[in-house]
Amino acid sequence: MLTGLTINASEPSPFVFSYSLFAWEIPHKMDALVSPPDSPVNSQTFAGSVILLDGFLATFETYLVGRANYFDPVVRDLAVQALASGGKRIRPALVHACGAGNLADSENLIKASSIVEFVHIATLVHDDVLDDASIRRDRQTVYADRGATAAILLGDALFAHALEMASEFQGNEVCRWVAAATRRTCSGEIQQSFLRGDFTLTSSRYKQIIEAKTAELFTVSCRLGAHVAGLDDATSALACEFGRRLGLAYQIYDDLVDVFGREADFGKSLGRDLAHGKVTLPTITLFSKLSKVEASRLRENLFNSGSEPSPEIIHEMVNLMRKHGVHNECRELLDEELSAIGYTLSEFTDDTIARRLDDLRQVIVDRVALLLS
Numbered sequence: 001m002l003t004g005l006t007i008n009a010s011e012p013s014p015f016v017f018s019y020s021l022f023a024w025e026i027p028h029k030m031d032a033l034v035s036p037p038d039s040p041v042n043s044q045t046f047a048g049s050v051i052l053l054d055g056f057l058a059t060f061e062t063y064l065v066g067r068a069n070y071f072d073p074v075v076r077d078l079a080v081q082a083l084a085s086g087g088k089r090i091r092p093a094l095v096h097a098c099g100a101g102n103l104a105d106s107e108n109l110i111k112a113s114s115i116v117e118f119v120h121i122a123t124l125v126h127d128d129v130l131d132d133a134s135i136r137r138d139r140q141t142v143y144a145d146r147g148a149t150a151a152i153l154l155g156d157a158l159f160a161h162a163l164e165m166a167s168e169f170q171g172n173e174v175c176r177w178v179a180a181a182t183r184r185t186c187s188g189e190i191q192q193s194f195l196r197g198d199f200t201l202t203s204s205r206y207k208q209i210i211e212a213k214t215a216e217l218f219t220v221s222c223r224l225g226a227h228v229a230g231l232d233d234a235t236s237a238l239a240c241e242f243g244r245r246l247g248l249a250y251q252i253y254d255d256l257v258d259v260f261g262r263e264a265d266f267g268k269s270l271g272r273d274l275a276h277g278k279v280t281l282p283t284i285t286l287f288s289k290l291s292k293v294e295a296s297r298l299r300e301n302l303f304n305s306g307s308e309p310s311p312e313i314i315h316e317m318v319n320l321m322r323k324h325g326v327h328n329e330c331r332e333l334l335d336e337e338l339s340a341i342g343y344t345l346s347e348f349t350d351d352t353i354a355r356r357l358d359d360l361r362q363v364i365v366d367r368v369a370l371l372l373s
Contacts, residue, residue, distance in 0.1 A: 098225025122158035181220035188213025199287035215247025249337040255280035
Protein backbone atom coordinates (compact mmCIF):
# COMPACT_ATOMS: atom_id res chain seq x y z
CA MET A 1 0.00 0.00 0.00
CA LEU A 2 1.35 3.39 -0.98
CA THR A 3 0.00 6.63 0.43
CA GLY A 4 0.66 10.31 0.00
CA LEU A 5 3.79 10.08 -2.13
CA THR A 6 4.55 13.30 -4.00
CA ILE A 7 6.44 13.18 -7.27
CA ASN A 8 8.11 16.50 -7.90
CA ALA A 9 9.24 16.93 -11.50
CA SER A 10 11.19 20.09 -10.92
CA GLU A 11 14.22 21.92 -12.24
CA PRO A 12 15.53 25.34 -11.19
CA SER A 13 12.84 27.04 -13.24
CA PRO A 14 9.59 28.87 -12.52
CA PHE A 15 7.67 26.03 -14.11
CA VAL A 16 7.37 23.39 -11.41
CA PHE A 17 4.61 20.79 -11.39
CA SER A 18 3.88 18.58 -8.40
CA TYR A 19 1.87 15.40 -8.66
CA SER A 20 0.21 13.59 -5.80
CA LEU A 21 0.09 9.84 -6.08
CA PHE A 22 -3.03 8.81 -4.24
CA ALA A 23 -3.20 5.63 -2.24
CA TRP A 24 -3.18 2.60 -4.49
CA GLU A 25 -2.49 -1.07 -4.21
CA ILE A 26 -1.10 -3.42 -6.82
CA PRO A 27 -3.59 -6.23 -7.36
CA HIS A 28 -2.32 -9.78 -7.64
CA LYS A 29 -4.41 -10.19 -10.76
CA MET A 30 -5.24 -7.47 -13.23
CA ASP A 31 -8.97 -7.39 -13.65
CA ALA A 32 -9.57 -4.99 -16.51
CA LEU A 33 -8.27 -7.18 -19.29
CA VAL A 34 -11.26 -6.98 -21.58
CA SER A 35 -12.97 -3.88 -22.89
CA PRO A 36 -16.55 -3.36 -21.73
CA PRO A 37 -19.22 -5.19 -23.73
CA ASP A 38 -20.33 -3.50 -26.94
CA SER A 39 -17.31 -1.18 -26.96
CA PRO A 40 -14.70 -1.28 -29.72
CA VAL A 41 -11.29 -2.69 -28.91
CA ASN A 42 -9.63 0.64 -29.40
CA SER A 43 -5.88 0.48 -29.96
CA GLN A 44 -5.58 3.78 -28.14
CA THR A 45 -6.75 2.31 -24.83
CA PHE A 46 -4.57 -0.80 -24.75
CA ALA A 47 -2.89 -0.11 -21.41
CA GLY A 48 -6.15 0.97 -19.86
CA SER A 49 -7.74 -2.32 -20.86
CA VAL A 50 -4.74 -4.26 -19.54
CA ILE A 51 -4.15 -2.87 -16.11
CA LEU A 52 -6.50 -1.73 -13.40
CA LEU A 53 -3.83 0.04 -11.37
CA ASP A 54 -5.98 2.22 -9.14
CA GLY A 55 -3.94 5.29 -9.96
CA PHE A 56 -0.77 4.26 -11.79
CA LEU A 57 -1.98 5.03 -15.30
CA ALA A 58 -3.56 8.35 -14.33
CA THR A 59 -0.45 9.38 -12.43
CA PHE A 60 1.75 8.27 -15.30
CA GLU A 61 -0.25 10.38 -17.80
CA THR A 62 0.00 13.44 -15.57
CA TYR A 63 3.72 12.98 -15.05
CA LEU A 64 4.36 12.28 -18.76
CA VAL A 65 2.65 15.45 -19.97
CA GLY A 66 4.10 17.39 -17.06
CA ARG A 67 7.61 16.69 -18.32
CA ALA A 68 6.81 19.14 -21.13
CA ASN A 69 7.45 21.74 -18.42
CA TYR A 70 11.17 21.13 -18.94
CA PHE A 71 11.04 22.43 -22.51
CA ASP A 72 11.49 26.04 -23.56
CA PRO A 73 8.18 27.93 -23.78
CA VAL A 74 8.24 28.05 -27.60
CA VAL A 75 8.53 24.24 -27.72
CA ARG A 76 6.32 23.36 -24.75
CA ASP A 77 3.00 23.46 -26.60
CA LEU A 78 4.36 21.19 -29.33
CA ALA A 79 5.61 18.74 -26.72
CA VAL A 80 2.22 18.69 -25.00
CA GLN A 81 0.52 18.16 -28.37
CA ALA A 82 2.61 15.03 -28.93
CA LEU A 83 2.63 13.69 -25.37
CA ALA A 84 -1.07 14.18 -24.67
CA SER A 85 -2.30 12.54 -27.86
CA GLY A 86 -3.09 9.27 -26.12
CA GLY A 87 -1.80 5.90 -27.22
CA LYS A 88 -1.68 2.27 -26.25
CA ARG A 89 0.80 2.78 -23.38
CA ILE A 90 2.00 -0.83 -23.74
CA ARG A 91 5.59 0.01 -22.86
CA PRO A 92 4.73 1.78 -19.58
CA ALA A 93 2.52 -1.20 -18.77
CA LEU A 94 5.54 -3.49 -19.21
CA VAL A 95 7.71 -1.28 -16.98
CA HIS A 96 5.05 -1.45 -14.30
CA ALA A 97 4.43 -5.18 -14.64
CA CYS A 98 8.12 -5.89 -14.05
CA GLY A 99 8.75 -3.18 -11.47
CA ALA A 100 5.62 -2.92 -9.36
CA GLY A 101 7.06 -5.18 -6.68
CA ASN A 102 9.12 -2.25 -5.37
CA LEU A 103 6.45 0.15 -4.12
CA ALA A 104 9.05 2.12 -2.21
CA ASP A 105 10.52 3.41 -5.48
CA SER A 106 7.35 4.35 -7.31
CA GLU A 107 8.78 7.71 -8.40
CA ASN A 108 11.46 5.96 -10.44
CA LEU A 109 8.87 3.51 -11.76
CA ILE A 110 6.84 6.42 -13.15
CA LYS A 111 9.99 8.05 -14.50
CA ALA A 112 11.19 4.85 -16.19
CA SER A 113 7.76 4.40 -17.75
CA SER A 114 7.93 7.95 -19.08
CA ILE A 115 11.39 7.43 -20.57
CA VAL A 116 10.32 4.60 -22.85
CA GLU A 117 7.14 6.44 -23.84
CA PHE A 118 9.14 9.55 -24.72
CA VAL A 119 11.30 7.46 -27.05
CA HIS A 120 8.24 5.81 -28.58
CA ILE A 121 6.44 9.11 -29.14
CA ALA A 122 9.58 10.61 -30.69
CA THR A 123 9.61 7.79 -33.26
CA LEU A 124 5.92 8.45 -34.03
CA VAL A 125 6.53 12.17 -34.57
CA HIS A 126 9.27 11.29 -37.04
CA ASP A 127 7.10 8.58 -38.64
CA ASP A 128 4.43 11.16 -39.40
CA VAL A 129 6.96 13.11 -41.46
CA LEU A 130 8.12 9.98 -43.30
CA ASP A 131 4.54 8.89 -44.01
CA ASP A 132 3.21 12.38 -44.81
CA ALA A 133 0.58 11.75 -42.13
CA SER A 134 -1.78 14.55 -41.18
CA ILE A 135 -3.86 12.64 -38.60
CA ARG A 136 -2.84 10.35 -35.75
CA ARG A 137 -5.24 9.12 -33.08
CA ASP A 138 -7.98 11.35 -34.50
CA ARG A 139 -5.85 14.47 -34.01
CA GLN A 140 -3.79 16.64 -36.30
CA THR A 141 -0.13 15.68 -36.21
CA VAL A 142 2.64 18.10 -35.29
CA TYR A 143 3.92 17.62 -38.84
CA ALA A 144 0.61 18.72 -40.35
CA ASP A 145 0.19 21.55 -37.86
CA ARG A 146 3.71 23.02 -37.81
CA GLY A 147 5.56 21.44 -40.73
CA ALA A 148 8.36 18.93 -41.25
CA THR A 149 11.15 21.01 -39.70
CA ALA A 150 9.32 21.51 -36.41
CA ALA A 151 8.26 17.85 -36.28
CA ILE A 152 11.76 16.51 -36.92
CA LEU A 153 13.32 18.81 -34.33
CA LEU A 154 10.59 18.05 -31.80
CA GLY A 155 11.23 14.33 -32.23
CA ASP A 156 14.92 14.99 -31.64
CA ALA A 157 14.08 17.00 -28.51
CA LEU A 158 11.89 14.18 -27.17
CA PHE A 159 14.70 11.67 -27.71
CA ALA A 160 17.10 14.00 -25.91
CA HIS A 161 14.77 14.47 -22.96
CA ALA A 162 14.36 10.71 -22.60
CA LEU A 163 18.12 10.49 -22.13
CA GLU A 164 18.01 13.44 -19.74
CA MET A 165 15.48 11.56 -17.60
CA ALA A 166 17.63 8.43 -17.82
CA SER A 167 20.60 10.39 -16.50
CA GLU A 168 18.63 11.18 -13.33
CA PHE A 169 19.02 7.56 -12.19
CA GLN A 170 22.02 6.58 -10.11
CA GLY A 171 24.84 5.06 -12.14
CA ASN A 172 24.96 5.01 -15.93
CA GLU A 173 23.15 1.74 -16.66
CA VAL A 174 19.75 3.25 -17.39
CA CYS A 175 21.24 5.85 -19.73
CA ARG A 176 23.24 3.18 -21.59
CA TRP A 177 20.25 0.87 -21.93
CA VAL A 178 17.94 3.61 -23.19
CA ALA A 179 20.54 4.99 -25.63
CA ALA A 180 21.25 1.53 -27.06
CA ALA A 181 17.54 0.70 -27.38
CA THR A 182 16.87 4.03 -29.10
CA ARG A 183 19.72 3.41 -31.55
CA ARG A 184 18.43 -0.06 -32.41
CA THR A 185 14.85 1.16 -32.77
CA CYS A 186 15.93 3.88 -35.20
CA SER A 187 18.06 1.36 -37.08
CA GLY A 188 15.03 -0.88 -37.55
CA GLU A 189 12.96 2.04 -38.80
CA ILE A 190 15.71 3.00 -41.27
CA GLN A 191 15.93 -0.55 -42.58
CA GLN A 192 12.18 -0.72 -43.06
CA SER A 193 12.15 2.61 -44.92
CA PHE A 194 14.88 1.41 -47.29
CA LEU A 195 12.91 -1.75 -48.04
CA ARG A 196 9.53 -0.20 -48.85
CA GLY A 197 7.96 -2.08 -51.72
CA ASP A 198 10.48 -4.92 -51.54
CA PHE A 199 8.12 -7.81 -50.89
CA THR A 200 10.75 -10.42 -51.74
CA LEU A 201 12.00 -10.11 -48.17
CA THR A 202 12.26 -13.38 -46.26
CA SER A 203 10.34 -13.91 -43.05
CA SER A 204 13.60 -14.26 -41.12
CA ARG A 205 14.84 -10.90 -42.44
CA TYR A 206 11.47 -9.36 -41.59
CA LYS A 207 11.79 -10.72 -38.06
CA GLN A 208 15.23 -9.13 -37.68
CA ILE A 209 13.77 -5.75 -38.63
CA ILE A 210 10.81 -5.88 -36.25
CA GLU A 211 13.04 -7.15 -33.46
CA ALA A 212 14.92 -3.86 -33.77
CA LYS A 213 12.13 -1.41 -34.57
CA THR A 214 9.47 -2.78 -32.20
CA ALA A 215 10.72 -5.50 -29.86
CA GLU A 216 13.73 -3.50 -28.67
CA LEU A 217 11.63 -0.93 -26.79
CA PHE A 218 9.48 -3.70 -25.31
CA THR A 219 12.67 -5.37 -24.09
CA VAL A 220 14.17 -2.26 -22.50
CA SER A 221 10.81 -1.51 -20.86
CA CYS A 222 11.04 -4.82 -19.02
CA ARG A 223 14.71 -4.22 -18.25
CA LEU A 224 13.97 -0.83 -16.67
CA GLY A 225 11.08 -2.20 -14.60
CA ALA A 226 13.27 -5.06 -13.38
CA HIS A 227 16.03 -2.59 -12.53
CA VAL A 228 13.71 -0.38 -10.47
CA ALA A 229 12.38 -3.45 -8.65
CA GLY A 230 15.89 -4.74 -7.95
CA LEU A 231 15.22 -8.12 -9.52
CA ASP A 232 18.04 -10.64 -9.68
CA ASP A 233 19.90 -11.16 -12.96
CA ALA A 234 18.11 -14.38 -13.88
CA THR A 235 14.64 -12.90 -13.38
CA SER A 236 15.64 -9.71 -15.20
CA ALA A 237 16.87 -11.77 -18.17
CA LEU A 238 13.57 -13.67 -18.28
CA ALA A 239 11.65 -10.39 -18.16
CA CYS A 240 13.70 -9.05 -21.08
CA GLU A 241 13.07 -12.22 -23.09
CA PHE A 242 9.36 -11.86 -22.38
CA GLY A 243 9.48 -8.26 -23.63
CA ARG A 244 11.33 -9.26 -26.79
CA ARG A 245 8.86 -12.03 -27.58
CA LEU A 246 5.85 -9.85 -26.81
CA GLY A 247 7.24 -7.13 -29.07
CA LEU A 248 7.57 -9.58 -31.95
CA ALA A 249 4.05 -10.94 -31.35
CA TYR A 250 2.60 -7.45 -31.08
CA GLN A 251 4.13 -6.30 -34.38
CA ILE A 252 2.82 -9.37 -36.21
CA TYR A 253 -0.59 -8.73 -34.67
CA ASP A 254 -0.45 -5.07 -35.70
CA ASP A 255 0.49 -6.07 -39.26
CA LEU A 256 -2.55 -8.34 -39.37
CA VAL A 257 -4.83 -5.61 -38.02
CA ASP A 258 -3.83 -3.28 -40.86
CA VAL A 259 -4.96 -5.86 -43.43
CA PHE A 260 -7.72 -7.91 -41.84
CA GLY A 261 -9.06 -5.64 -39.12
CA ARG A 262 -12.37 -3.81 -39.00
CA GLU A 263 -12.12 -0.12 -38.26
CA ALA A 264 -15.21 -0.27 -36.04
CA ASP A 265 -13.45 -2.85 -33.86
CA PHE A 266 -9.98 -1.34 -33.67
CA GLY A 267 -10.67 2.38 -33.71
CA LYS A 268 -8.08 3.40 -36.28
CA SER A 269 -7.65 3.81 -40.01
CA LEU A 270 -6.57 0.57 -41.63
CA GLY A 271 -4.77 -0.34 -44.84
CA ARG A 272 -2.13 2.36 -44.37
CA ASP A 273 0.82 -0.05 -44.40
CA LEU A 274 -0.37 -1.48 -47.70
CA ALA A 275 -0.90 1.97 -49.18
CA HIS A 276 2.64 3.05 -48.24
CA GLY A 277 4.33 -0.13 -49.39
CA LYS A 278 5.61 -1.02 -45.94
CA VAL A 279 7.12 -4.46 -45.61
CA THR A 280 4.82 -6.44 -43.32
CA LEU A 281 4.37 -10.14 -42.70
CA PRO A 282 1.09 -10.44 -44.67
CA THR A 283 2.55 -8.74 -47.78
CA ILE A 284 5.76 -10.76 -47.93
CA THR A 285 3.78 -13.94 -47.27
CA LEU A 286 1.43 -13.14 -50.14
CA PHE A 287 4.20 -12.33 -52.61
CA SER A 288 5.98 -15.56 -51.72
CA LYS A 289 2.89 -17.44 -52.94
CA LEU A 290 2.35 -15.57 -56.23
CA SER A 291 3.83 -16.47 -59.58
CA LYS A 292 6.35 -14.03 -61.06
CA VAL A 293 3.70 -12.74 -63.47
CA GLU A 294 1.13 -12.24 -60.71
CA ALA A 295 3.65 -10.57 -58.41
CA SER A 296 4.85 -8.23 -61.17
CA ARG A 297 1.30 -7.20 -62.08
CA LEU A 298 0.33 -6.55 -58.47
CA ARG A 299 3.50 -4.56 -57.79
CA GLU A 300 2.85 -2.46 -60.90
CA ASN A 301 -0.72 -1.75 -59.81
CA LEU A 302 0.46 -0.77 -56.36
CA PHE A 303 3.32 1.57 -57.14
CA ASN A 304 3.47 2.63 -60.79
CA SER A 305 0.72 5.23 -60.72
CA GLY A 306 2.86 7.78 -58.88
CA SER A 307 0.27 8.07 -56.12
CA GLU A 308 -1.18 5.90 -53.39
CA PRO A 309 -2.92 2.76 -54.68
CA SER A 310 -6.68 3.05 -54.99
CA PRO A 311 -9.03 1.41 -52.46
CA GLU A 312 -9.93 -1.06 -55.22
CA ILE A 313 -6.31 -2.20 -55.54
CA ILE A 314 -5.99 -2.55 -51.77
CA HIS A 315 -9.23 -4.55 -51.70
CA GLU A 316 -7.92 -6.82 -54.45
CA MET A 317 -4.73 -7.41 -52.50
CA VAL A 318 -6.63 -8.30 -49.33
CA ASN A 319 -8.81 -10.73 -51.30
CA LEU A 320 -5.68 -12.38 -52.71
CA MET A 321 -4.37 -12.76 -49.17
CA ARG A 322 -7.56 -14.50 -48.12
CA LYS A 323 -7.52 -16.68 -51.22
CA HIS A 324 -3.96 -17.84 -50.52
CA GLY A 325 -4.53 -18.37 -46.79
CA VAL A 326 -2.11 -15.64 -45.76
CA HIS A 327 -4.03 -14.89 -42.56
CA ASN A 328 -3.79 -18.53 -41.47
CA GLU A 329 -0.05 -18.71 -42.13
CA CYS A 330 0.60 -15.46 -40.28
CA ARG A 331 -1.58 -16.66 -37.44
CA GLU A 332 0.59 -19.77 -37.15
CA LEU A 333 3.73 -17.64 -36.82
CA LEU A 334 2.01 -15.45 -34.26
CA ASP A 335 0.91 -18.51 -32.29
CA GLU A 336 4.52 -19.70 -32.27
CA GLU A 337 5.60 -16.44 -30.64
CA LEU A 338 2.77 -16.59 -28.11
CA SER A 339 3.70 -20.17 -27.26
CA ALA A 340 7.33 -19.12 -26.79
CA ILE A 341 6.11 -16.40 -24.43
CA GLY A 342 4.23 -19.04 -22.46
CA TYR A 343 7.40 -21.09 -22.12
CA THR A 344 9.32 -18.03 -20.91
CA LEU A 345 6.65 -17.34 -18.30
CA SER A 346 6.90 -20.92 -17.04
CA GLU A 347 10.56 -20.28 -16.20
CA PHE A 348 9.76 -17.51 -13.69
CA THR A 349 10.11 -18.41 -10.03
CA ASP A 350 8.26 -15.22 -9.02
CA ASP A 351 4.62 -16.09 -9.66
CA THR A 352 3.41 -12.52 -9.08
CA ILE A 353 5.52 -11.07 -11.89
CA ALA A 354 4.64 -14.01 -14.14
CA ARG A 355 0.91 -13.43 -13.57
CA ARG A 356 1.20 -9.72 -14.36
CA LEU A 357 3.12 -10.43 -17.55
CA ASP A 358 0.77 -13.23 -18.56
CA ASP A 359 -2.14 -10.80 -18.30
CA LEU A 360 -0.39 -8.66 -20.92
CA ARG A 361 0.11 -11.70 -23.14
CA GLN A 362 -3.56 -12.62 -22.76
CA VAL A 363 -4.66 -9.26 -24.12
CA ILE A 364 -2.84 -10.04 -27.38
CA VAL A 365 -4.43 -13.50 -27.45
CA ASP A 366 -7.91 -12.02 -26.97
CA ARG A 367 -7.38 -9.39 -29.64
CA VAL A 368 -6.08 -11.91 -32.15
CA ALA A 369 -9.22 -13.97 -31.52
CA LEU A 370 -11.37 -10.91 -32.22
CA LEU A 371 -9.35 -10.00 -35.29
CA LEU A 372 -9.64 -13.38 -36.97
CA SER A 373 -13.14 -14.24 -35.77
